[in-house]
Amino acid sequence: MSLTLHFHPLASFCWKALVALYENDTPFTPNIVDLEDERSRAAFLKLWPLGKFPVLEDTARDRVVPESSIIIIEYLATHYPGRAALLPADPDTALRVRLADRFYDFYVHEPMQRVVADRLRPEDRRDAFGVEQARAQIRTSYAIIEHGMADRDWAAGSSFTMADCAAMPSLFYANKVEPFGKEHANVARYHDRLLARPSAVRVIEEAKPYFHMFPYNKG
Known part of the structure; x- marks a missing residue:
């Protein structure tokens, strides 16, 4: 098996790559990186000095492929369709x-x-104005999605694509911090379709042991 995914099960951008891998039953070796463990962190930084999840390592082609969508997912589509x-x-x-x-x-x-x-910062270092700006951006995005999903099942049309791999973790976690609300029924239905995909179910199940680490976890 030439592919190894270096990731953490709770990291939202890692979910994107995992959904893509599971959608195609692409064989790979999972390597969970613990950034709080000195040895695990050092090994990961040696592989990718920026220290951002996820990273795909392909020993057969001697490649280290960072970032979840435009790079990893497109790399898989090209070399491991x-x-x-x-x-x-x-x-x-x-x-x-x-x-x-x-x-x-x-x-x-x-x-x-x-x-x-911001929730993870000490209370005296939090940025209430920045948080409200971010929440406003999420609400604006919900309104755009609500309109766009009125006449289609998936993010870019009738088929599940890389865009839906991006939407799944985005909406799952965004709904925890800024709930959809009744005015975004199309968004909620799209979110539910995403979470019903076997690939998404698998990703969420694998992340459950770590959900207590998420600051907006409600059990």
């Missing part, structure tokens, strides 16, 4: 998928992470 075409072959459709992928990463996932990171 499976039954699910997570990045469509048609160029115009692929552009729509990439746009939706970036939307979820930049305008749902990242502001969600800013809210979570």
